Amino acid sequence: MSLLVVGSVAFDSVETPEAKIEKALGGSATYCSVAASYFANDVKIVGVVGDDFGEKNIEMLKNHNVDLSGLEVVEGEKTFSYGCVYRDDMNIRDTLFTDLNVFEKFDPVIPEEMRNIPFLLLGNIMPSLQLKVIEQMTNLKFTVCDTMNLWIDIANEDLKKVLRRINLLVINDSEAKMLTKERNVIRAAKNILAMGPEYLIIKKGEHGALLFGEDKIFSAPAFPLETVFDPTGAGDSFAGGFAGYMTQVGKINFDVMKKAVIYGTSLASFSVEKFSTKGIENLSKEKIENRANQIIELSKVE
């Protein structure tokens, strides 16, 4: 089965209490597609970069068998660039700059031959663009969508339109509360499910993730890490691992999704161990599987 990933491809400048990096590979579609590539054997990106993107980054994605025929390279322009600094507890990040560059005029046109792909992962981009993508697709079976606080704030109406067209939303706990104006995460989850998606994943960082749907709840722990080197991309790696596994299995039900959450958690834990996409670039199926088993083991009661 094929998975289409639409999202940002970017350069990230990140400063954490542990270290600092400039102009490293980032973007939601980048993390998502690399993470998904360990499960789905056909992952395609639709996105845009400038002519400064560089052969090295193209090569890395190609090495993961990511189909880049939908990645537009705009000559004479620059790749989307983002800078942030994490505060001491790594839970809050302050944006330093957002240079949209090529991303400013990004209008995702899905190539004809990709429109009948059944599995779609909408990385965190403007909701109106996510809607445009959905409208071009002809054979959707399962659509996973990520979003962020910025869109809840400035594009609320569009986001709500998106929610009516997707199967599963991935969102942070603070964003879930913000979207629903609820202070309790379980009530927030119920409210979001009433807005459209049949399934919902609430990410809680170091506290793991909650999956809701079919009147059931699944709680996955996070993998315990002594050092979180760079949280950037953790959510995208999670979504990519999740959607990649769903695509690989091809069946849509709660039990498959539980395992997909575990694999997403495994990918996210590798992602935060290094800067940029370095943490998920050189994994093996065995490494991912071993960590997934450790995560399952964490909450196992005989």
Place this chain on the structure above:
Amino acid sequence: MSLLVVGSVAFDSVETPEAKIEKALGGSATYCSVAASYFANDVKIVGVVGDDFGEKNIEMLKNHNVDLSGLEVVEGEKTFSYGCVYRDDMNIRDTLFTDLNVFEKFDPVIPEEMRNIPFLLLGNIMPSLQLKVIEQMTNLKFTVCDTMNLWIDIANEDLKKVLRRINLLVINDSEAKMLTKERNVIRAAKNILAMGPEYLIIKKGEHGALLFGEDKIFSAPAFPLETVFDPTGAGDSFAGGFAGYMTQVGKINFDVMKKAVIYGTSLASFSVEKFSTKGIENLSKEKIENRANQIIELSKVE
């Protein structure tokens, strides 16, 4: 097997975004002993109250077979009284008043016939008093100890002495970080284990609890609740359920402790559903067991 509980017995005035109550039964020893009574068939309290404590509260504890022969009633004086208000997200509480009353001169003397009890639960009281209790015990097999941010702040040296004499510490995640000056909870856990106790439970409220020991980690989810009516006593109910189950089984190992954490989580979830001790007063073994099974089910992966 018998369990000795030493801690505060108090009147709590609590205001939450949901409701308000005044001079309701509270205190660490109260919650702990009622919660433990569903597991251990012999639970004894050592504590102190004033002559205003009231027959109704005595009756409630007696109905749970809690041995009150170690509960001193000081004539002409008042019971320890505490008032607090919870902020909107229920995670932060502001103290309104702390009237120590009889608690000011509390000097826990363990009755001769209770000194050889093997299971000890030290509820959250001043560390120097916890030390005094430990020093009177002659046959300890397993000591569980709770504490709070106040003692980390103003009685740090005494608390560290306590840590060298106990088997398991129960503590909040924010307090664990405060005690160790670590921002990462896994590193904080390692540091606390190096301070003395063989086992450690880090409570994370709505995010569940982590058990550390024997070079293993167990992660238990919280029971998902749409309404948290009153978080006061949740930690004490957890500790009581945990220690009560350990006493009932009588064996000290990681697998028994995992189940004890689940039962503690079950008791804590009932506790927050009502004000004061009302949520844990009228439970049955079946209700507790059903909820424990639901908690295990939450994280189960086939």
